Amino acid sequence: MSQPASNGYLPGHSYDAKVLLRVYIALLVCAAAMIAVSRVPLEAIGLEWVDLHTFKALIIVALSAVMTTIVSGFLMGLKYESSKLNTLVFLGNFAFLALFVAFTWADFHFRGLIDPSFEKQINWESPVDKANAAGGEGHHAE
Amino acid sequence: MSAQATAPKEHEVAHHFDDLEQEFESHRMGMWLFLASEIMMFGALLVGGFGLLYRFPGAFAEGRAHLDWRLGAINTFFLLTSGFTMALAALHGQRGDQAKVRRSLWLSLLFAAGFLVVKAYEYSTKFHHGTLPGKFWRAEGFTDPHAHVFFGYYFAATGLHVLHVLIGMGLMVWCLIVSRKVKFTRGYITPVELSGLYWALIDLVWFVLFPLLYLVG
Numbered sequence: 001m002s003q004p005a006s007n008g009y010l011p012g013h014s015y016d017a018k019v020l021l022r023v024y025i026a027l028l029v030c031a032a033a034m035i036a037v038s039r040v041p042l043e044a045i046g047l048e049w050v051d052l053h054t055f056k057a058l059i060i061v062a063l064s065a066v067m068t069t070i071v072s073g074f075l076m077g078l079k080y081e082s083s084k085l086n087t088l089v090f091l092g093n094f095a096f097l098a099l100f101v102a103f104t105w106a107d108f109h110f111r112g113l114i115d116p117s118f119e120k121q122i123n124w125e126s127p128v129d130k131a132n133a134a135g136g137e138g139h140h141a142e
Numbered sequence: 143m144s145a146q147a148t149a150p151k152e153h154e155v156a157h158h159f160d161d162l163e164q165e166f167e168s169h170r171m172g173m174w175l176f177l178a179s180e181i182m183m184f185g186a187l188l189v190g191g192f193g194l195l196y197r198f199p200g201a202f203a204e205g206r207a208h209l210d211w212r213l214g215a216i217n218t219f220f221l222l223t224s225g226f227t228m229a230l231a232a233l234h235g236q237r238g239d240q241a242k243v244r245r246s247l248w249l250s251l252l253f254a255a256g257f258l259v260v261k262a263y264e265y266s267t268k269f270h271h272g273t274l275p276g277k278f279w280r281a282e283g284f285t286d287p288h289a290h291v292f293f294g295y296y297f298a299a300t301g302l303h304v305l306h307v308l309i310g311m312g313l314m315v316w317c318l319i320v321s322r323k324v325k326f327t328r329g330y331i332t333p334v335e336l337s338g339l340y341w342a343l344i345d346l347v348w349f350v351l352f353p354l355l356y357l358v359g
Binding site for chain 1: 163165167170174177178182185186189193197215218223225229230232233236272276279281284286290329330331338342345346349350353357358
């Protein structure tokens with residue numbers, strides 16, 4: 001019963017220890033690069049002509065995308081699939097997420113323009129202000 | 143590794159499948175569809191996070207200063223290493239080495255537990271300082287009036303992630319139990335493979351959460 005299919009097929013891709021080790025090291029390097037980019041003061045090396053905030057964020061997003069590709073391709077085995085059906089499911093996910101991001105961004109960005117009273121409608125009672133005010137009365141002194 | 147009362151048996155293809163290939167590919171696809179729903183759930187959470195970052199950049203900058211990126215880095219290491227050992231478990235499973243499968247699973251459990259220990263330490267410092275969500279907030283000295291928004295998001299996002307880590311650890315334990323009953327072969331590693339897929343998803347979510355909470359800004 002538990003034999004390979006009649007055509008000799010064995011399910012799943014064959015794992016290779018060397019590939020796994022390389023994948024692991026690549027992921028560690030990416031993670032280290034991510035941390036380094038966020039910590040290195042780029043102003044100090046004469047890169048003040050770019051918007052550092054955006055520049056760093058873009059590099060970190062790119063590294064995150066590389067790590068996602070490595071994990072889904074090698075550890076989750078999408079690279080070795082014959083039908084590519086699961087790859088379609090995975091990429092389809094990102095298509096719908098992109099749609100979601102687009103609508104959310106549009107809402108965040110334009111709602112105040114269309115309805116200027118929007119900002120006033122939100123009444124955020126700040127617990128931070130409350131705690132700071134209560135601090136003067138000796139409440140929960142840190 | 144310990145003495146076994148009964149030797150693990152070979153896996154038998156369920157009667158409603160033609161062969162191992164059909165069974166394995168069906169299980170794998172079922173898992174991928176489930177992971178797709180998980181990605182959409184975490185997607186909503188992450189898009190919400192970016193929305194809050196866009197709306198309250200000051201709160202995120204101030205909140206981030208109260209998180210230790212080194213603890214985040216250690217946890218990244220733990221997750222990457224346990225992902226690696228889960229893949230090793232699948233590799234040893236294909237070679238039919240039950241003892242090494244179990245060793246890899248135990249290692250994965252160990253690193254996952256390491257992740258939880260660091261997280262517990264992080265949570266305990268937040269409780270100590272009173273940087274808690276919404277009405278539970280009691281920390282003083284924060285200048286941004288929306289600082290609590292960052293910590294509310296921090297607990298919601300990492301809380302859901304930690305819940306997944308716990309479920310993933312449960313899957314590892316399940317694999318350990320299965321490994322005593324069923325023999326893994328080149329043709330049959332389904333429990334380890336599917337648990338590995340789930341664990342890889344936990345890694346993927348962390349690749350976005352870690353920079354969003356600890357690094358960017």
